[in-house]
Amino acid sequence: MALILELAVQGAQMILVLLLAPLLTGFVRKVKARLLRRQGPSLVQPYRDLLRLMRKEVVLADNASWLFRVTPYLIFATTWVAAALIPTFATGLTFSWTADLIAIVALLGSARFFLALAGMDVGTSFGGIGSSREVMIASLAEPAMLLIVFSLALVAGATQLSTVAAFMGSPQVGLRVSLGMSLIALVMVAVAENARIPVDNPSTHLELTMVHEAMVLEYSGRHLAMIEFAAFLKLLLYMSLICCVFLPWGQATAEAGPESLAPGVVAYIGKLAVCGILLAVFETAIAKMRVFRVPDFLGAALMLALLGTLLLFVSRSL
Amino acid sequence: MISSAAVLLWGVAALLGTAVLAVSESRRSGSGTRLIYGLTLGISAAVLLVLASRIANDPVTPSTAALPLGLPWIGAHFRLDALSTFFLAVVNFGGAMASLYGLGYGRHESAPHRVLPFFPAFLAAMNLVVMADDAFTFLLSWEFMSLASWALVMAHHREQDNARAGYIYLVMASFGTLALLLAFGLLSGPGGNYTFEAMRAASPTPLATAFVLALMLLGAGSKAGLVPLHVWLPLAHPAAPSHVSALMSGVMTKVAVYGFIRVIFDLLGEPAWWSGVVVLFLGGLTAVLGILYALMEKDLKRLLAYSTIENVGVIFVSLGLALAFRANAMPSAAALALTAALFHVLNHSFFKSLLFFGAGAVLTATGERDMEKLGGLIHRMPLTSFAFLVGCVAISALPPFNGFVSEWLAFQAILQSPDLPEWGLKVMVPAVGGLLALSAALAAACFVKAFGITFLGRPRSAAVEPAHEVDRYSLTAMFSLAALCLLAGIVPGLVIDGLSSVTLPLIGSRMPVQMAQPWLSIVPIATSRSSYNGLLVFLFIAFSAAAAAYAIHRFASHAIRRGPAWGCGFADVTPSSQYTAVSFAQPIRRVFGTFAFRARETVEMPPPGQTGPARLDVEMHDVIWETLYLPIGKALDFATDHLNHLQFLTIRRYLTLVFLFLVVLLLVLALWP
Numbered sequence: 001m002a003l004i005l006e007l008a009v010q011g012a013q014m015i016l017v018l019l020l021a022p023l024l025t026g027f028v029r030k031v032k033a034r035l036l037r038r039q040g041p042s043l044v045q046p047y048r049d050l051l052r053l054m055r056k057e058v059v060l061a062d063n064a065s066w067l068f069r070v071t072p073y074l075i076f077a078t079t080w081v082a083a084a085l086i087p088t089f090a091t092g093l094t095f096s097w098t099a100d101l102i103a104i105v106a107l108l109g110s111a112r113f114f115l116a117l118a119g120m121d122v123g124t125s126f127g128g129i130g131s132s133r134e135v136m137i138a139s140l141a142e143p144a145m146l147l148i149v150f151s152l153a154l155v156a157g158a159t160q161l162s163t164v165a166a167f168m169g170s171p172q173v174g175l176r177v178s179l180g181m182s183l184i185a186l187v188m189v190a191v192a193e194n195a196r197i198p199v200d201n202p203s204t205h206l207e208l209t210m211v212h213e214a215m216v217l218e219y220s221g222r223h224l225a226m227i228e229f230a231a232f233l234k235l236l237l238y239m240s241l242i243c244c245v246f247l248p249w250g251q252a253t254a255e256a257g258p259e260s261l262a263p264g265v266v267a268y269i270g271k272l273a274v275c276g277i278l279l280a281v282f283e284t285a286i287a288k289m290r291v292f293r294v295p296d297f298l299g300a301a302l303m304l305a306l307l308g309t310l311l312l313f314v315s316r317s318l
Numbered sequence: 319m320i321s322s323a324a325v326l327l328w329g330v331a332a333l334l335g336t337a338v339l340a341v342s343e344s345r346r347s348g349s350g351t352r353l354i355y356g357l358t359l360g361i362s363a364a365v366l367l368v369l370a371s372r373i374a375n376d377p378v379t380p381s382t383a384a385l386p387l388g389l390p391w392i393g394a395h396f397r398l399d400a401l402s403t404f405f406l407a408v409v410n411f412g413g414a415m416a417s418l419y420g421l422g423y424g425r426h427e428s429a430p431h432r433v434l435p436f437f438p439a440f441l442a443a444m445n446l447v448v449m450a451d452d453a454f455t456f457l458l459s460w461e462f463m464s465l466a467s468w469a470l471v472m473a474h475h476r477e478q479d480n481a482r483a484g485y486i487y488l489v490m491a492s493f494g495t496l497a498l499l500l501a502f503g504l505l506s507g508p509g510g511n512y513t514f515e516a517m518r519a520a521s522p523t524p525l526a527t528a529f530v531l532a533l534m535l536l537g538a539g540s541k542a543g544l545v546p547l548h549v550w551l552p553l554a555h556p557a558a559p560s561h562v563s564a565l566m567s568g569v570m571t572k573v574a575v576y577g578f579i580r581v582i583f584d585l586l587g588e589p590a591w592w593s594g595v596v597v598l599f600l601g602g603l604t605a606v607l608g609i610l611y612a613l614m615e616k617d618l619k620r621l622l623a624y625s626t627i628e629n630v631g632v633i634f635v636s637l638g639l640a641l642a643f644r645a646n647a648m649p650s651a652a653a654l655a656l657t658a659a660l661f662h663v664l665n666h667s668f669f670k671s672l673l674f675f676g677a678g679a680v681l682t683a684t685g686e687r688d689m690e691k692l693g694g695l696i697h698r699m700p701l702t703s704f705a706f707l708v709g710c711v712a713i714s715a716l717p718p719f720n721g722f723v724s725e726w727l728a729f730q731a732i733l734q735s736p737d738l739p740e741w742g743l744k745v746m747v748p749a750v751g752g753l754l755a756l757s758a759a760l761a762a763a764c765f766v767k768a769f770g771i772t773f774l775g776r777p778r779s780a781a782v783e784p785a786h787e788v789d790r791y792s793l794t795a796m797f798s799l800a801a802l803c804l805l806a807g808i809v810p811g812l813v814i815d816g817l818s819s820v821t822l823p824l825i826g827s828r829m830p831v832q833m834a835q836p837w838l839s840i841v842p843i844a845t846s847r848s849s850y851n852g853l854l855v856f857l858f859i860a861f862s863a864a865a866a867a868y869a870i871h872r873f874a875s876h877a878i879r880r881g882p883a884w885g886c887g888f889a890d891v892t893p894s895s896q897y898t899a900v901s902f903a904q905p906i907r908r909v910f911g912t913f914a915f916r917a918r919e920t921v922e923m924p925p926p927g928q929t930g931p932a933r934l935d936v937e938m939h940d941v942i943w944e945t946l947y948l949p950i951g952k953a954l955d956f957a958t959d960h961l962n963h964l965q966f967l968t969i970r971r972y973l974t975l976v977f978l979f980l981v982v983l984l985l986v987l988a989l990w991p
Contacts, residue, residue, distance in 0.1 A: 110717060123775030142759035
């Protein structure tokens, strides 16, 4: 019985991230529009977009290979698995030990690997420009992310997210310089990984500036729907990660029993809303930077993360 | 009952016999090729069976054999313990796969008499190095291995640059053997006992220990490809036929790693803590520089060779961690780090062989190694490209494949290191962790480029047009390796448990039993701390992808229309408008290349109103070659120039010189304290 309940909670988490992801993106877009004094599209517009794309026919380039057609499903699957493994409203879920934070970062790496390949499949210069810029950004963002993981693991003594979240919720954390640095670095990495302003602009189609949109330019119909969905999931994933590690309050624990789940879900949605508003404000307040300024931005994240880790090696209490 | 070491010596003898047979057989092209590769495949498989029974029954108890060869007062000693069993398995599995691949690939060989005799000899030599139990046999086999592989590098000696590659390889190999010779001299001490048993019993002074470490880093490190001793590797490995490249990159570098582990972990005794710092630093430097070089490369086989350097760096980082933990009496952490290193040895032998086989298949099909002339091969060689893709994903350390597991173990070992007391290690370990993460991310970029430029896009030259799928032997070899890459990634516990018998005698500790974990997870320390389950990750991805695909095909539109790619309004855009290998790496070159290669770009734009083409010139320097090797070469030239006139003296002057030298020598001897 207990096992069935645990499986149900795990399944609920997988479905929840799937359902919430487009809403979160719609919410961020809405807030951004309101900040610009525009009406903005409705909150459910991303769902409509997805459904519309599903109904459209796929236009494949003449020389697109099997890889091009398989990639959207692979990207969606890896991103979904990664998003489902992050504790959202409850920690200590049945399969939470399947992958620790390092593995989750690597899963996102797999998704990016295939997306970059798909960008090169058709053989246009757009795909190439997107792929080559994407791997450049990733080559700095991934090490920064792993160093953030190191810092968290050194503070909490684990790379297992449930343990980290439990530790961060306990009173023994206190104020630490290294955690502050990790938080800033994590936000910077999250901005870059999700192709948000100032690194990339999700709503541009200007060839000189785009990265993510250039890679997926040849996609259409249901394939594009899968890739868009994966992008929504990735945004949700990073926000869940930040909430889970740095705002761990209100999460249901494995011992607390099923009655704590409902407040956990409410707290989770509340935290997502706060993060979404912050992201919208940040994006409205800042301008897109040139592509070759991005390494400076991410280099700063890398250095912050490294500094945080080094501080922890010097003293466990910093 | 004949000991398994003796059985393996018969295997080596059979390989040497095959080499002799090959001298006459290689005149008959076709059937001779099949016979020789068939024999080496059979012998390697038989040796693997012996090793498998040993691993299954009792891998720990050493099995020895002695031959009355070599130095008259000691003979030649051979010994099989858990460490050598593991490395012999790597060597012979690589050999078996290369032979299988050679059955098909070897038919396209233009000069079989330059390859066939040396191929079995090379395999025999690598087996002998790993089995050797005294310094003399070890060095002799090592030199034999270098020479056999040198002959294979020179198989196509008339091709451009191959002679230079062979020359540099020969110089570096002699230098490496010299360093090893001196290291064994120090280990055997003034008594001069060359058996490994005596070296194990001896306790060298701290100074001698330091020298042995430095000499082993020079000797084994130059063979493995540690920066800055790597210069020969990207020249020599690609010059050989592709299945030999696979052996050199996938297996011979591992024999060098074996030599390092044998001497430093087994023969030398307790290490000093700073030895970990040195090895960590060199490993991290090697990993990052190796993969940066690979990213700048446009020759597919040289790219793979540079990526070998990166992987050797990753292995040495784990070895350095193991040394640091061992010096500070943290045996369980040391076992974790050593397991990570050995796991990566196994993984790299799988995927690097696979990738070189794939590069060989491309070379057979198109005659090109230059990626700028390839492209679109996924349509013409679908099976090869699938296997190559698996290799690319595995080497980029992406789950659920095997490369990720060994990197994950290395990261877990790094996270154990705050307990280390020394400040040097406290600062070095997180920095190296960052370098490791950087090299993993760059490796992914590098293999997106390798696969994307070679197999995806549109053909960049006419060489691609006649390409078709390769023979079934090559495909069998590639798909077996691809399957193993996945298998080692989803049941890593099996490998880790197998490696426990290696770490136990060397460090006195082992990782906890993994196969007893629920759901075949791997748990280095405790579940609450960190765990990874490749099987479930694989199943989850497969399930989610299948569910998504099912939902799409159930509910979404099925319509597909083929049309031209979007060309911004230009019709029939030429394939040369695609990204190339060099332009793909341009953003990374701008970020990292300015200090790693002193890269400089100059753009010449035509004046406004003129329609002439713009020019982009990229200037890059191989900093290590220019700052380390060229000055040495210049100094040698200078010295030989100025010593030359000593050859043309009169007899009186020679006599005077001899007399003066004698006097100086006697003076020194007299004044020596």
